[in-house]
Amino acid sequence: MPDTKRGRERQGRKKREQLETQLAEREIETLDDDSLPEYPPDDTGSDLLSAPPQDAE
Structure with a gap:
């Protein structure tokens, strides 16, 4: 390896x-x-990822 600045720059x-x-x-x-995996997964098996319940009037 050459010990010149140009050689070091080249490397x-x-x-x-x-x-x-x-x-x-x-x-x-x-x-x-x-x-x-595809996003969003089709089969989550969890209620946490479902839509929030609608507010009753």
Whole structure:
């Protein structure tokens, strides 16, 4: 590894490119992920997520 400022900068840019590429690949993988649950879930099995009762007049 060269001990010049220019050499260190060059390596820094390469590292930054590698990290950006890895992050872009991860983002693409998560966008294509079909195993994510649908929102809102159809079968909640809980009254907490149901609509609030209507006020009686």
